[in-house]
Amino acid sequence: MKRFAGLLDQLVFTPSRNGKLRLIQDYARRAPDPDRGYAVAALTGALAFARAKPALVRGLAEQRVDPVLFRWSYDFVGDLAETVALSWPGPAAAVVAPPPRLGDVVARLERAGRSEIPALLAAWLDALDATGRWALLKLITGSLRVGVSAGLVRAALAEIGKVEAAQVQEVWHALAPPYEALFAWLEGRGERPSVATGLGFRPMMLAQALDEAELAALDPSAYRAEWKWDGIRIQLAGAGGRLCLYSRTGDEIARSFPDLVEPLAAAGPLEAVLDGELLVARAGTGDRLEPAPFSELQQRLNRKTVTAAMMRDRPVFIRAYDLLFEGAQDLRDLPFDERRRRLEHWIRRRMPPRIDLSPAVAFAHWDELAALRAEARACGVEGLMLKRGDSPYVAGRPKGPWFKWKRGPLVVDAVLMYAQRGHGKRSSYYSDYTFGCWRPIADGTGADGTGRELVPVGKAYFGFTDLELVQLDKFVREHTIDRFGPVRVVEPSLVLEIACDGVQRSTRHKSGVAMRFPRIHRLRWDKPAEEADEVATLEKAIEAN
Amino acid sequence: MSDFHASDGPPRHWLQPRPEGLWCAPGRFFIDPARPVDRAVITHGHSDHARPGNRAVLATEGTLAIMRARLGDGAGGSLEPVAYGERRRIGEVDVTLLPAGHVLGSAQVRLDWRGAVAVVSGDYKRRLDATCAPFEPARCDVFVTEATFGLPVFRHPPDTEEVGRLLHSLRVFPERSHVVGVYALGKCQRVAALLRQAGYDRPIYVHGALAAMCDVYRAHGVDLGELRLATAARPSELKGEIVLAPPSALADRWARRLSDPVAAMASGWMRVRQRARQRQVELPLVISDHADWDELLATIRDVDAPEVWVTHGREEALIHAISAQGRRARALSLVGFEEEGQ
Numbered sequence: 001m002k003r004f005a006g007l008l009d010q011l012v013f014t015p016s017r018n019g020k021l022r023l024i025q026d027y028a029r030r031a032p033d034p035d036r037g038y039a040v041a042a043l044t045g046a047l048a049f050a051r052a053k054p055a056l057v058r059g060l061a062e063q064r065v066d067p068v069l070f071r072w073s074y075d076f077v078g079d080l081a082e083t084v085a086l087s088w089p090g091p092a093a094a095v096v097a098p099p100p101r102l103g104d105v106v107a108r109l110e111r112a113g114r115s116e117i118p119a120l121l122a123a124w125l126d127a128l129d130a131t132g133r134w135a136l137l138k139l140i141t142g143s144l145r146v147g148v149s150a151g152l153v154r155a156a157l158a159e160i161g162k163v164e165a166a167q168v169q170e171v172w173h174a175l176a177p178p179y180e181a182l183f184a185w186l187e188g189r190g191e192r193p194s195v196a197t198g199l200g201f202r203p204m205m206l207a208q209a210l211d212e213a214e215l216a217a218l219d220p221s222a223y224r225a226e227w228k229w230d231g232i233r234i235q236l237a238g239a240g241g242r243l244c245l246y247s248r249t250g251d252e253i254a255r256s257f258p259d260l261v262e263p264l265a266a267a268g269p270l271e272a273v274l275d276g277e278l279l280v281a282r283a284g285t286g287d288r289l290e291p292a293p294f295s296e297l298q299q300r301l302n303r304k305t306v307t308a309a310m311m312r313d314r315p316v317f318i319r320a321y322d323l324l325f326e327g328a329q330d331l332r333d334l335p336f337d338e339r340r341r342r343l344e345h346w347i348r349r350r351m352p353p354r355i356d357l358s359p360a361v362a363f364a365h366w367d368e369l370a371a372l373r374a375e376a377r378a379c380g381v382e383g384l385m386l387k388r389g390d391s392p393y394v395a396g397r398p399k400g401p402w403f404k405w406k407r408g409p410l411v412v413d414a415v416l417m418y419a420q421r422g423h424g425k426r427s428s429y430y431s432d433y434t435f436g437c438w439r440p441i442a443d444g445t446g447a448d449g450t451g452r453e454l455v456p457v458g459k460a461y462f463g464f465t466d467l468e469l470v471q472l473d474k475f476v477r478e479h480t481i482d483r484f485g486p487v488r489v490v491e492p493s494l495v496l497e498i499a500c501d502g503v504q505r506s507t508r509h510k511s512g513v514a515m516r517f518p519r520i521h522r523l524r525w526d527k528p529a530e531e532a533d534e535v536a537t538l539e540k541a542i543e544a545n
Numbered sequence: 546m547s548d549f550h551a552s553d554g555p556p557r558h559w560l561q562p563r564p565e566g567l568w569c570a571p572g573r574f575f576i577d578p579a580r581p582v583d584r585a586v587i588t589h590g591h592s593d594h595a596r597p598g599n600r601a602v603l604a605t606e607g608t609l610a611i612m613r614a615r616l617g618d619g620a621g622g623s624l625e626p627v628a629y630g631e632r633r634r635i636g637e638v639d640v641t642l643l644p645a646g647h648v649l650g651s652a653q654v655r656l657d658w659r660g661a662v663a664v665v666s667g668d669y670k671r672r673l674d675a676t677c678a679p680f681e682p683a684r685c686d687v688f689v690t691e692a693t694f695g696l697p698v699f700r701h702p703p704d705t706e707e708v709g710r711l712l713h714s715l716r717v718f719p720e721r722s723h724v725v726g727v728y729a730l731g732k733c734q735r736v737a738a739l740l741r742q743a744g745y746d747r748p749i750y751v752h753g754a755l756a757a758m759c760d761v762y763r764a765h766g767v768d769l770g771e772l773r774l775a776t777a778a779r780p781s782e783l784k785g786e787i788v789l790a791p792p793s794a795l796a797d798r799w800a801r802r803l804s805d806p807v808a809a810m811a812s813g814w815m816r817v818r819q820r821a822r823q824r825q826v827e828l829p830l831v832i833s834d835h836a837d838w839d840e841l842l843a844t845i846r847d848v849d850a851p852e853v854w855v856t857h858g859r860e861e862a863l864i865h866a867i868s869a870q871g872r873r874a875r876a877l878s879l880v881g882f883e884e885e886g887q
Contacts, residue, residue, distance in 0.1 A: 013829065068865055069697050078819055
């Protein structure tokens with residue numbers, strides 16, 4: 001438990017992906033089986049056992065810590081698990097058990113009934129140090145929150161075995177915690193685990209961003225075009241009468257979408273692996289499935305429980321664009337055109353509920369396609385996909401066979417309002433910027449008598465060059481008018497041209513809008529702040545969706 | 546200065562907080578005064594305790610050396626060194642300085658007047674520290690304690706473990722500079738000494754603002770191994786090295802000479818994650834020169850004072866816990882302002 005606790009502790013404080021990768025690798029190389037396997041399972045959310053509620057944890061603490069002191073401590077620290085971990089006074093009994101191993105903790109919790117949890121937890125808290133107690137409480141309340149995705153963990157493990165992350169991903173779903181066979185393979189002590197079942201996740205083929213300058217060199221007749229749908233990439237695998245739905249990183253997400261999976265399962269065995277986009281269907285379009293904006297889909301993502309209202313108001317469907325397996329036959333080595341033919345045929349024949357076909361976009365010349373792309377925003381799509389007709393389906397992001405050609409970004413002029421320091425290489429630079437747009441003040445007044453105020457509309461920390469970063473940092477330091485903790489309030493005088501992929505309505509932001517994927521496009525040293533855009537400009541962009 | 550007429554009585558009659566500092570009436574001196582006075586007894590060299598401009602200063606040789614290095618001529622009119630344990634009479638009071646274990650030269654002030662004994666601890670800690678003499682508990686009638694970490698969430702882990710985490714991070718990120726934010730007096734030298742104890746024998750790079758205090762420590766026989774000025778080093782030279790710097794330096798342009806630095810910070814406040822996150826610390830090291838919660842309470846038991854005055858920090862929680870030990874506890878700031886007999 002001590003090593004695992006140390007790992008979680010470091011992950012919490014390490015902002016960079018590369019840093020996290022290294023920490024996970026270092027841990028997995030040193031920790032023994034089965035502890036490291038359970039640690040991997042904890043990080044990827046693959047553990048299932050009876051959780052302890054915060055109220056139980058608090059109750060335990062108040063039996064050991066003076067309630068007055070506990071309350072003051074909680075006020076000071078602000079996080080329950082951390083307050084309990086830090087203020088736990090050490091063992092009540094004279095004889096203390098040695099600190100538990102992570103493997104033992106998980107094994108015991110998997111068997112334990114709810115009523116046994118308080119006694120187990122108290123005994124472990126007695127035996128662990130403060131960081132160990134904190135990690136245990138995070139584990140047992142089910143809220144690790146260390147900023148690590150399953151994909152990142154798999155990438156770290158792949159590095160240990162000097163194999164491609166895709167290879168780890170492919171065997172992942174044939175395995176279960178504590179993944180001893182996986183470690184044996186990665187360390188050269190065992191065979192690669194077999195992926196016998198047809199339900200496993202197949203690493204996805206990804207597209208390169210298109211550099212428009214290269215377009216002229218490409219032969220339009222070799223490529224097929226489709227719309228790039230604004231949903232999430234999924235893989236649907238059916239075998240032996242069972243179904244799995246995977247996200248692009250190979251996480252199983254079927255549980256979140258019963259409105260999709262249940263009708264599909266009821267329609268008979270699927271026996272195929274499909275590649276496609278998960279989308280929310282716009283209401284009131286009858287049998288025709290029409291995608292709603294991404295913001296609608298977002299309401300359905302990362303939910304543990306799904307309500308009937310959610311499924312009614314935001315029903316999901318799959319828009320299919322590739323067929324990887326038909327029955328037991330692996331189609332991935334076939335050319336795209338052949339897979340596409342089979343996909344069309346398969347859908348026509350099976351008529352699966354809540355699945356439709358991503359239509360091909362016909363074109364003869366690149367100019368023609370460019371014109372279609374220019375209209376893309378109106379269609380509620382993200383742009384176009386180009387796929388070579390002769391391309392086999394290969395894992396990863398090969399250069400050449402597939403391109404994504406996103407629609408042009410939205411660009412707005414916003415005013416720099418706040419700045420914060422970055423991390424690592426940027427820790428001495430103010431490199432994280434919050435910017436705002438103008439909005440009329442309800443009562444028509446305003447500090448400067450203009451009747452307008454700036455409200456934050458987004459944050460960005462990339463898009464600028466190293467030289468521009470130096471200039472921005474200097475500007476922030478010389479124009480700071482106030483500070484709140486690590487945040488500097490900057491005199492509102494610098495206009496930043498911000499590019500983004502779209503605008504959504506947001507109840508969380510004061511401005512009522514949220515930008516997707518905002519980045520700093522240009523620094524407008526020349527432009528007076530009063531001439532920056534108004535929030536209304538962004539609101540118009542919402543309507544365009 | 547007011548005259549003093551009390552014939553005897555408990556320390557609250559003759560030891561009281563005043564705007565200038567803690568006033569010992571029968572000795573006519575202040576302890577750690579906040580503004581210049583005629584006569585001062587100084588517990589240790591940190592700038593919130595040792596201020597410039599007093600006419601006569603009594604302190605340990607270590608503290609006086611630190612004051613001379615920091616304040617130059619401002620250190621005081623006459624500087625009188627006194628050894629730990631050596632008794633000096635000032636006015637009518639017997640004054641003895643006892644080691645406080647906080648930083649080099651740090652002392653508790655033991656005041657003995659007509660059989661009543663008060664000990665003003667200044668800042669202190671109980672763990673062993675190779676860079677200063679260990680705290681000596683002394684029985685007394687009134688103990689004046691700090692309460693910087695006066696909440697039960699503050700229990701400092703063993704310092705060897707914390708330094709172990711720094712060395713572990715160096716192994717995982719051997720190409721990154723590890724900058725440890727440290728206070729110039731005490732923490733800097735302690736972290737260096739802990740690294741040496743852990744067997745770390747590479748040069749340790751220090752920010753220019755820390756060099757003068759390191760020299761004072763060395764002159765007092767504290768071995769810190771090879772120190773180099775980070776300011777004079779080429780950026781490539783600092784890759785994978787440990788650099789000690791004032792906490793503010795990492796946010797400063799100064800830090801740009803470092804290659805993709807890991808921001809560490811050595812402080813008792815690092816125990817609380819949110820504090821560390823706020824300061825954008827990547828590697829918080831819980832190393833403190835103040836007593837933690839358990840040490841505060843253990844010290845109260847060791848000196849066995851029936852009455853404790855609490856200052857500097859979270860007074861109310863510590864007062865609550867001392868009262869639970871069956872002792873009388875109050876905030877130092879209120880001493881002398883309360884009704885008699887309560």
